[in-house]
Amino acid sequence: MKPARPLLAAFATLFAVATLSTRAATPPPAPPASQVFYQVFFRSFRDSNGDRIGDLKGLTAKLGYIRQLGATTILLTPLQPSPYYHNYFATAFRAVDPAYGTLDDYFAFVRAAHAQGLKVYLDEEFQYVAEGHPWWRDSICKPHAQYAGYLLWKDRQHCVAQPFLDKAKWLGYDGRDIGIAMVNLENPAVRDYFRDLLLYWADPHGDGSGRDGVDGFRIDHMMDDLDHKGLDTHLFTDFWAPIFQALKARRPTLRILAEQAGWGYGTKWLTDGHVDMVFAFPLRGALVSLDKRTIVKAIRATDAATPAGKQQVVFLENHDVDRYMSEVRGDPAKARAGAAIELMLKGDPLIYYGQELGMRGMQPKNVGKSGGIPLTDAVGIPVREAFRWQADLEAPGSAIWYKGGQWFWKDRYNRSNDGVSLQEEETRPDSLYHWYRRLLALRHARPELRQGSQRILCDDDSAVLCILREDGRRRTLLLVNLGKTEARPRLDPALAAGPAWVDLLDGGKPAPVDAVLRPMQVRIMGTPE
Template identity: 75%
Template sequence: MHTIRRWFAAAPAALLLALAAASAPAGDAPPPRAADEVFYQVFERSFRDSDGDRIGDLRGLTGKLDYIRDLGATSILLTPLQPSPYYHNYFATAFKAIEPAYGSLDDYFAFVRAAHARGLKVYLDEEFQYVAEGHPWWDNAICQPRAPYAGHLLWRDAQHCTAEPFLDRARWQGYDGRDIGIAMVDLHDPGVQRYFRELLLYWADPHGDGSGRDGVDGFRLDHMMDDLDRKGVDRDLFAGFWTPLFRALKARRPGLRLIAEQAGWGYGRDWLVRGHVDLVFAFPLRGALAKLDKRAIVDTLRATARDTPPGKDQIVFLENHDIDRYMSLVGGDPAKARAGAAIALLLKGEPLVYYGQELGMRGRPLKDVPVSDAIQIPMREAFRWQAELEAPGSAIWYRGDRPWWTGRYNRSHDGVSLEEEQADPDSLYHWYRTLLALRRARPELREGGQRILCDDASAVLCLLREDGARRTLLLVNLGAADARPALGAKLAGAAWADLLHGGADASPAALLHPMQVRILGTR
């Protein structure tokens, strides 16, 4: 990425250092309160390699926990760790196990302890509505209706020779060309329910004493549905499967948090109310942020607020492992990338940063390739620790002569690496650090209310976050021409400081250039 100095350049180094010092947790720090969380999502295979095999692993992740903490995140959300024939490790062949390429159970627990020692929470991604070919529940029950695990899966025939498949086909292609079967689990089977209750209790409370020591702080429930795949064969799951499971988890660990990836990617109210999860992902809001359209953002913010009951929350995000990288969506424009980041990180809700988003990593789904899990590799490329893509530690597990490597987005010395951006005070990386430090330093940005001002036809987005007398005002010109916020007398009588430029006196009514961001706070 080429560095471009803009009117809204990153905060001066002195301000950033002061904010970071105020916000960075010390070792052995207590975990953040729920409303204070900032999630950092890691695609494990692509993050950091520790042993030279080019596959990201748990030891590599553990060695970079200080980076995640110092960026300003409080919580790590992992993609699945269980063994699977697929590179993304969804569709497991074992549940109470760790993918061998990632390490061992000892490596996993060492990672959890190291994260907790730094005040970081840990969330596991769980997807157990299906099993892949090779799982003993399937292998040992094929054409054996009386086998011990036969009732754990759904079958299309009385002889149990044909399992009910994932979606509309029996086998799915992996990026390596293998066709692999995926079967649906019968989530109403008592043995299945007992197994997953014990499994999640193990990850949440490994010592079984209610302390939660070495346990995770929450779970992401992938592809959560009430009627799985809308087939009518695994239905009424909110009441029959999820609610009893959550009740058992909360009885053991009351502070455990449950996140639904709501199927359909809507506002998620049904999951928050009938599904009894704590958080859902703000998918419609992400769609509006992708457009950087003021009216779409304002309308979606209001709809999101209406569909989020008290005590529940939304995870606000620009990227995740399934969707286009934001820098690619905005055409590589650093100004738009900064504007989107400022809105997403300072809105009401709990923000999520997908690994490499803070560097402006790029990636869009592959085209003109067979339907397989390879399509999404471009959004899951190796985190750029150094300017040289193939430097030691780089998790380029996808290296080879296939389109996901030959047509890769990340190239050596392209300006999109931590090494290059740390040296540039105007980089996107430093912009993210500044925004996250501001969020940590100002309580109203974490726990305060939110008001939409300037609700007019102009392109200036005006959001006021307030907590008692503390107020922060975010102003972003999303248009193509200079514009002035139409605030009228709404903010009369307050003395405002420019939080990005040393706290100098500032006027909320000052002119904004296209894609300029201004963040003001009351003294």
């Protein structure tokens, strides 16, 4: 979320979204391993018991699908109980929303994922609590209560909690008005509580083995001065760094991915914040534009902003932004071009569930306006619709928890038999689903795409984007014509006339690298193995 926006816009973005012992030295950071994230909006992925709500058993049953697609790592949205459907703003932290299953179901899922060679990252947001959390419920007007110091208060009597974005109540999609309060992150007891909480998820058995533990965390809305209020300050040094130090001491290979507040390049988070990865938000904006100069500028700025040993997570979609297929107005050629650039660039790519099918969805633009859509957390539902397993949207297993008489069901983007489902696309070799599988197979087969350097070629006024990935003598060259007419890549003659090139999208057949490309055509050339 982006707290610098005006109040209403910030709320829309959020919901379209949402004492350490210092004696142990922090171990050296583990070498970054290439990952392909698959982000699951949990409630919308797969239902196992017929209640239309995605759940842990449903996700566990579909781990094979995620692995076969080519992902290596599952990034989950929060699982903790919350009055909100997206499960940000918790009412309990060391727990699982009962709609999703039990703690036993959760640990069974983690074990099953690891058995398939998949890593698991949990999304954590604990800078706030929702009304109903015991820290709040048991401390109202009780300044001496056990957990009264765990929250921030506006009055000495502790009768009014310090609210999120200065609004006392926030309306949910189901009509409930719910309070959200700021947690007192400057309280050492709070820091210790969350340190122990994350250690529990990372190492449930407490023996350093990580058995049943997650492999990383996503930190939602990470800030140094929470919401720029001057109430929770110096968080990078005093709150986050000690927690991350404890996690790395216990699990040296565990990784921290931050959603940097403000959605910039994230350099301060990678340096001062001591995280391993941030999201490449500016690059995502450039990829939406499909404009060569904009993309080249964003690639260079992203590379310059990323210290050695740190990573950017490259993405087209997530639970806070519009679906890429809708961004390109349903143009399959543009969807393929965007996917190819994302998956061939330096960084760890992220695929948002259903992106590989071309699922559509855009957040409404008339939120809070006269005659428009009310300002609730429902504004994010269009980009969080049910994963399309079957051609029939309402087939068993479909997580259409949002079905009903409200606008987000009536105006839903995904419809039965619209061609955008796994069932329909598996049988079409030319489908977007198979395009993603081919690209991901290439990424796994070519070391230079996972760990190699990156150079921008054809740096001219032509419309052909040329990205060269290299690792020793191995080379892969991405060529994409982002223009509206045919174009030929303007490559250095020495490169074109050098060692033989093969077309990696055409069975590895020898081919010239400077052949003419149609508008939005993608070619991926490589040096033979």
